[in-house]
Amino acid sequence: MKKIFKSNPISEYLFNINLIYANITYVSAMRKKEKFKKDPEILIKSLKNRILFFMPLFMFFIYTLIFLPFDFSKFPYLLDVSIAFFIVLNLLQTFTYFYNVFYESKDVENYMSMPISEKDVFKSKLVVVTISTIQLLVPIISMYLIYYFRSGYGLIAIVFAVFDFLLSLGIVIAINMVFIQLLAKSAVLSKMRNKIVTIISAIAMIMNVAFILLFQNYSYDLSQKAVASKVKIYGPLTEIYKSNLKHFLLIVILFVILYLIYQFIMSNINGKFYSYLQSLQSTDFTNNKKHKDFKNSIQGKNKDKNIMAKTKDFDIRGFMKARSNFKNLFEYNKSLVSDSKVINQSIISGGILPIVMIIPVVINLSKMKLDLLSDINQLLISFSIAFALGILNNINSISLPAIMISLDRENYDYIKSLPVDMRKYLLNKYIISSTVSLIFGVIAIVGAFMFLKINSIYIILALFIFIIVSMSMAGNWIIYDYKHTWTQWQNISDLASRVNKSITMLLMFVVIFFIIMMVSILYFIADFGLQGIAIGILITLILLISSISVIRFIKFLKRI
Secondary structure (H helix, E strand, O other), rough: OOOOOOEEEEEEHHHHHHHHOOOHHHHHHOOOHHHHHHHHHHHHHHHHHHHHHHHHHHHHHHHHHHOOOOOOOOHHHHHHHHHHHHHHHHHHHHHHHHHHHHHHHOOOHHHHHOOOOOHHEEEEEHHHHHHHHHHHHHHHHHHHHHHHOOOOOHHHHHHHHHHHHHHHHHHHHHHHHHHHHHHHHHHHHHHOHHHHHHHHHHHHHHHHHHHHHHHHHHHHHHHHHHHHHHOOOHHHHHHHHOOOHHHHHHHHHHHHHHHHHHHHHOOOOOOOHHHHHHHHHHHHHHHHHHHHHHHHHHHOOOOOHHHHHHHOOOOOOOOOOOHHHHHHHHHHHHHHOOOOOHHHHHHHHHHHHHHHHHHHHHHHOOOOOOOHOHHHHHHHHHHHHHHHHHHOOOOOOOOOHHOHHHOOOOOHHHHOOOOOOOHHHHHHHHHHHHHHHHHHHHHHHHHHHHHHHHHHHHHHHHHHHHHHHHHHHHHHHHHHHHOOOOOOOOHHHHHHHOOOEEEHHHHHHHHHHHHHHHHHHHHHHOOOOOOOHHHHHHHHHHHHHHHHHHHHHHHHHHOO
């Protein structure tokens, strides 16, 4: 680290601070231990060992075991598809995180008072986001190593795998940096800064989804060609990898391009980074005012008649007791959800996953002349997809139910000090967060099934299953957020950091793998003419998982 910061102790201190904020949950837990209380330096060292060594090595070991059965050397194009998938998935997961670390952290005044250049501040943040990105991209190095060793590269496989991994890392970082710089400049120049942030972020996500759509079509064509010709089919990357010379030239060219992008960005930092920070963070005035207005209205201090009219029932004696209070609290929660940053970083980012996951399925099913399938097969397909999306809709640690309580910030502690019916309070949080989280999934199901010409009755049944599974699973996140409430967050990524990103990605991968295996087994049963039994097993599984989540949430509410 000292080499990165040119042995500047202030820069290293700044890096440590950013690293702590990026892993706030782990740090908070470790601070309770006696040995870390006595010597904070041990905590920093432990954090660095965990982030830089333990987690990447652990994830590498797990993903290597997962990918070991796959022989990419026999189907080289699968390596291209897998690399592209993980890069796009990382872009979806890290874009808002990058923006938050660079432009949403509320530490600009502290930085400006330090004898440190804007470049060093920028570098310290860049190193932190790079470390987080490394953990998410670990699967790529596992796949590269398996491919090269099984292709007979020998020990040079390690060299190529490392450089290819670094290139993938550089590509993810470069794309994110270009987009957030564009976003920052656009937002600063616009009077509608929050809207610009939301729009550009949405465009970036739509581009990722479009890329997945195009690449899925390309992947399907390659797989059909491989089956028909019974020869090895290479993708764009693996075609180049066939020649060590071409591979080496590709590495050199891409590294030069990435270096030029880095230099261009760094050359535009001094004299602008602080001004961007100040301009962008000035947009938080409205949000802070909203929280203060809520608190003042409870205390009866607000002189604004309109605000008083909206929150007149929020008084100490009547709070959550009068009939209309549930409605007023609903209005307050709706105002939290309608914040542009919440829309961008939680609702859109979390809700886009079901669409990303359903695209490959829809493309593959569209090749099967689905309209010729029997009603029982359509029923099995629609139920399986709805069940899978219901689970995937609640797998992200930044989904709305996962942060709904923490969004209250300082209001949460104040509300708890009042004679509040916490059951109604939490139930209101659950209803609005779980309902809003359904939006993208519903759109995905209706759009996909209409495209596939699924019977309208089955579409309605599929929506019902999706809503049941998704809303029941959302209750688990409300419980988690209640037990791990964080009101001092600087940006929404701080809330997401309560669950390690690499663990979240691994869990996502395992869940997807489980769903694929489950559906495969059900279709295997259905092939023997036992479609009714297959559907019965699926419905039982849906009811079992949903019931466990509902019962857990009800018991939680009773204990409050």
